[in-house]
Amino acid sequence: MKIIDDLVNGPFKDEAAFKAAVIKKWQKTAPWFTRFQLENEEKEHGMPDVLSMSNKLPAFFTEFKISDNKSVIEFQPTQPQFYKRNSELHIDILAWDVPRKRVVHIAPSEVLGSKGLKFTIPEDIDDVEAVG
Numbered sequence: 001m002k003i004i005d006d007l008v009n010g011p012f013k014d015e016a017a018f019k020a021a022v023i024k025k026w027q028k029t030a031p032w033f034t035r036f037q038l039e040n041e042e043k044e045h046g047m048p049d050v051l052s053m054s055n056k057l058p059a060f061f062t063e064f065k066i067s068d069n070k071s072v073i074e075f076q077p078t079q080p081q082f083y084k085r086n087s088e089l090h091i092d093i094l095a096w097d098v099p100r101k102r103v104v105h106i107a108p109s110e111v112l113g114s115k116g117l118k119f120t121i122p123e124d125i126d127d128v129e130a131v132g
Contacts, residue, residue, distance in 0.1 A: 001110055002127035004103040010096055012066060018096045019049060019064040022103075029131070032056065046082030048091055060090040065106075067098045071121040075111060083108035097121045105129070 008025055012018040023035060036051045048061035065073040073095050083091060093106040104121050111119055 001107065001122070001125055002105050002129050003125050004094070004105050005128050005130045007094075007103045007131045010101055011098070012096055015064055015066045015096075018066050018094075022062075022064065022094060023050070025131075026052075044082065046076065046078030046080075048082075048093075058090060060092060063091065063093045065093060065095040067095060067121055069099055071097050071099055071123070073119050073121065075117045075119065077117060080108075080111055080117070084112055095121060 008018070008021040010018070010021075012021065019037075023037075026033065026035065033052045033054045036053070038047055038049060038051055048063035050062045050064070051059060052062065053059040063079065065075075067073045087108070091108050093108065093111065095104045095106055096102075097104050100121075100123070104125065106119070106121075
């Protein structure tokens with residue numbers, strides 16, 4: 001788990017607003033990626049929100065989450081199942097930590113290692129990655 005510093009600034013009213021802000025930033029800082037939003041009834045259950053592809057770099061998926069006021073994010077039952085079933089895929093989880101006003105990168109393995117579908121973002125995270 002690591003903090004992604006200077007990616008976007010909140011607050012955000014919901015997950016969609018957070019995702020839109022990140023995608024807008026990515027369009028400026030990494031325009032060589034094409035991004036596909038995968039929000040529809042036709043997709044595989046549990047599939048992450050966005051697929052990013054480039055002809056020179058590996059493709060990756062991003063799941064966006066927003067915490068509650070206690071830094072808790074909740075996953076749908078199909079999401080950890082998808083992560084486990086597709087462990088060979090590059091999947092990133094980006095969460096907006098509401099009370100601490102920060103973006104946190106969470107690995108799927110951390111979600112799979114937690115009990116239940118609620119995941120608490122810890123206050124102390126040592127790893128910080130600067131963006132921009």
